[in-house]
Amino acid sequence: MLVRVGSPAGLGGLVGEALALLRGSPRLRRSLWFWLSTGLVLTEAFTIPLATLHDRGSVLPLALGAAGWWAAVSVFLVGGTSLLHTPDGTRIDRYGIPNGLSAIRAWFCFPLILCAALSLPGSLGLYLWCSVGGSTGMLDFVDGWIARRFGPITALGKALDPAMDVLFFAMAAVGNWLLGIAPGWLAAGILFRYLGPFLATPFIFLAGKRPELVHTVWGRRNTAAIGLVLFILMIVRLSSGPVNTVALVISLPLLVPTFVLHSIALVRRTAEAPRAG
Template sequence: MRRESISGRGALRAAFSDTVSLADPGTLIPVRLNRTGVIAGAMYLALGLVWLVLAVPDNSWLVGSWLLIVAVIGALVPGEANQVSLARAYLAAPAFVYSLDRQFGFLAVAVAVAGLSDLVDGTVARRFARPSTFGGGLDPVVDGLFMGALCVGLALGGAFPVWLALVVIARYLLPALAGGLLLALGQRPDLRHTLMGQVSTTLILVLVGGVCLLRGLNQDSSGLVAAAEVVIPIATVATYVHLAWALARPARAAEAG
């Protein structure tokens, strides 16, 4: 058997190229100002401003700035399904406000709407026959924004362990960094949900949403929090292990070859 030395950059590129199918540049949707994004952004922003007037959260200008930033970015995002996914980025603002203020009834509604958008966006993509690699990459990003805002707000409000909120953030941060590294290396990965990612996101959403619902109903949520303290770290570690396995497998294959 002949072993060839591979540079660090080359090994990393080889690792990802064997485990992530690389998209044809022609399948990547160019990001530019588009009609769907502008219309959806205007609608979301209008709804957000109505919510700001009714809810009157502390530091309204910060919350409003977040909604405006998402609307501006959303105007550059193509596709109806991607606009449905972006709802979770907008909902990060009320999720943070309600969790911080311990308004668990409203928070449970925000979590339910976010979960519904996660279910619907794929259906919308298939309905308009435009599933894309861009959408596959956007989905986990908005999941991370929403879940991060929700868990940090709950932790700061004293309803959720701080360390567990940090675990949730880490769960979404590592894949995002890996994707960014791929792009920095000149790759164009075919980004899509993996089964592991879908399962872990669903578990986190159900557990955290359940805590919000029980708190909103003035019920004891300690059992569900205890379950979250076990399940969420396991799901996060499983994500890390899966990524490490994906990186290590091609390196071993290169040595064997």
């Protein structure tokens, strides 16, 4: 049943309402368990073969690490249940494909970084990174298209998408550097782009500001530009081309202007944000 909702007060209110909604809606619980079980199966099914190829003795600790990462990401999904409503306040009693795909993108961060960090036969790590990692990165655009075309568009999706971007692109920056796809300066720039605002958010909240935690227009464009740059560099790396030169030529005109405009929008949003009551 669809109902109108208000906004719970504070983090405690969000968590309390999330648990109450899950207790009161069997359909919502089924939707949650579907995505949680899908995420756990996919994460472990990717991690365990990688660990086996690397060193059989690492299977158990890496499988446990994957389970821990799955649990950490799942907290975002469970805690965000109270945000499952449309922009006009209509309650949604399912998580939906867009939110599920955003979560899968985050769950895959653990096995993907293993592709870059573990010693695997031949160039298997590079090939898996480019194929599976590239496909997983595309989910950032797929989930948004599905939400706009078929729904549901929810407050959870608007908050979850940028949060998952932080996790995925921070992991991608490190992995691409380890595999020689991105030079160190580019990886550091991508880390700063995503971790900077993420780490600054608690201080902004402590200062009493309450900016909306959603993408800016130029943030989306900058994310798309980063994805394009990394895709081109993957092709260059696979063909043994001049990664550093190509990175310099394409990154400066694509990433710097979009990052500057995104940063201006963030500063403006924070300055104009209301204060906590």
